[in-house]
C-alpha cells in the first residue's frame with residue numbers, strides 16, 4: 001500500500017498554566033500515522049506564542065531539550081503533516097502562525113481545499129503575499145482578513161467557511177481561545193475530550209485523546225465550530241446541515257488507527273465487517289487467513305471468523321522503517337518490500353492462503369507480497385481487498401492523485417489477479433461500503449467518481465511551486 005495519509009491535528013486548553021506542549025507532543029505521537037513529513041507545536045503562554053516545527057517524525061523533531069524549551073502555558077496546538085498541497089519543505093510545516101491587526105493566531109489543518117487555486121489567485125490579485133505553498137496559509141489569510149470586519153475570531157472563521165470548499169478539520173488558537181471546526185461535509189474526522197482537571201483536548205482521532213488520558217466527549221458534527229475559552233465550550237452550528245455529510249470512508253478502511261472511533265463507529269469494527277463481507281462474497285477453500293500489516297489485519301480477522309478458516313500471522317512488518325528509510329537503488333538489486341515485510345514460513349508453507357490487504361494502487365506492492373508468500377512455500381494465494389477498486393483521484397487530502405497510477409483503471413479484476421500473481425482476487429463490492437459504517441452518507445468518490453464538491457482543474461501537489469517557477473521564467 002503506498003497511499004499516504006493526510007495530517008493529524010491536536011489542540012489543548014487548560015484552566016491552569018501547565019506543560020501543555022508536552023501533552024501536545026504525546027497527542028502527536030498517537031497521530032503520527034496520519035503524517036510523517038513534518039510536525040510542530042505552538043504553545044500559548046498568556047497570549048505569547050512559542051513554537052517549534054521541523055521536517056521529520058515527532059520523535060526526531062522533539063527531543064528532550066526541545067520539549068524542555070517550550071514554555072508552560074494554558075493552550076497548545078500541534079500538527080503532523082503529510083502534504084497534499086505544497087512540497088515537503090520547512091516553510092510548509094504547521095501549525096501556521098500569523099500576526100494580524102487584531103492579534104495573533106496559530107492554525108493546524110487536516111484536509112485539502114478543492115478551491116485552493118481559485119482562492120489563492122483572488123488573494124494574490126488583491127495584494128496578498130504567500131510565504132508557503134500550502135493551502136492552510138490560504139485559510140489563515142481569509143480568516144485574518146475576515147477578522148478585520150467581524151467582532152470575534154470565531155465569527156471570522158465562520159465567515160471564512162462560507163468561502164472554503166473541500167476538506168478541512170481545523171484547530172485554531174488565538175490569545176484567548178481554542179477553536180475547532182469541521183467542514184460541512186465532515187470529510188476528515190475531529191473530536192474532543194475532557195480531562196479530570198477540566199482540560200479540554202481536541203484531536204483528529206480519539207486514539208490521541210486516550211493517549212493523554214482525556215475522556216472522549218464527542219465528534220464535531222460536519223460544519224460545527226466549537227469555541228473553548230475560560231467561559232466554557234460554545235457550539236456554533238450555522239454551517240451544519242447545509243450539505244449532505246460525506247465523511248471519508250477510506251478513513252475506516254486504511255487511514256485511521258483501529259483503536260479510534262470516528263462518528264460513533266469503531267474503525268476496528270468497520271474493518272472486521274469488511275472481512276466478513278469479503279468472506280461471504282468470495283468464499284474459497286483455504287487453510288489459513290493472513291492479513292497484510294497493519295491495516296489488513298482486522299479485515300483478515302473478520303474474514304477468518306466468518307469463514308471458519310484459521311487466522312494466522314503470516315507476515316511480519318519491520319516497525320523501525322520510517323521516513324528516513326533510504327530505498328535501495330539500482331546498485332542493490334534488493335526488494336524494498338522484503339526489507340519492510342517478511343513471511344512467517346511456518347504459517348504459510350504448503351498452505352492455501354487467503355491474503356487480505358486494504359487496497360491495490362499500482363499493483364507493484366501486492367505483486368511483491370504475493371511473491372514473498374510463494375517463496376515461503378504457500379501453495380495457493382487468494383487475495384481479498386477490503387476496499388473496492390480505486391478508479392478516481394481524491395481531492396480531499398490524500399495522494400490518490402492520478403488515474404494513470406491506478407491499476408484498476410486499466411485492467412479487469414482477472415487481469416489484476418494475473419499481474420500480481422494471485423490465484424484469485426476479490427474486491428469489497430462498492431455497494432457494500434455503507435455496510436462498513438452502518439450508514440449510507442459517506443464520501444466514496446475515489447471508488448465511484450461521485451464527488452461531493454466541484455473538483456479542481458489542477459490537482460498536482462506541487463501546483464503552487466510550479467506556478468512560482470513559471471512566474472520566474
Ligand code: SF4
Nearest residue numbers: 248394396443445446
Ligand atoms: S475520494 Fe476517497 S480517499 Fe478521498 S475523501 Fe473521498 S473516500 Fe476518502
